[in-house]
Amino acid sequence: MTGLWVLVATLVAAAAVGVLLRARNGRVREAKPAARALPGPVTAALDPASAVTLVQISTTFCAPCRHAKAVLAPLAERTDGLHHVELDVTNQPEVAQSLSVLRTPTTIALTPDGRELLRVGGVPKGPELLAALQPHLTTRTS
DSSP, rough: HHHHHHHHHHHHHHHHHHHHHHHHHOEEEEEEOOOOOOHHHHHHHHTTTEEEEEEEOOOOTTTHHHHHHHHHHHHTTTSTTTTEEEEEOOOOHHHHHHHHOOOSSEEEOOOOOOOOOEESSSSOOHHHHHHHGGGOOOOOOO
16 A cells, blocks of 8 residues: 555656646746856857847757757747857757756857847747847847
């Protein structure tokens, strides 16, 4: 009988963790003030001609990263002032560490001078991301 209770408790805990992770996936979070310098590969990826650069932190074998790219690339193509770049950190874990990235994909919205506006853990939801970036952008009709 004790084994049954352990099984039920484990299933309830796993379900709770799953619901929490699903709720946090793709959520736009405001940037926390940071006094650290950006790593070189991120600085090199910034587009000075765009109001916002979306830096997608990915790894080679990350399946959700492909989905994130499928959302972000078209969004950047049809939005004035928005640039998207994918940065593979498989062989550069120090880049992810210096940005406090704990999962891939993580998308960080940066200004041309490197100031972080917001970040999204997981696959971003295009309309929510665009709404959060709207004060910094001018969109054209698609």
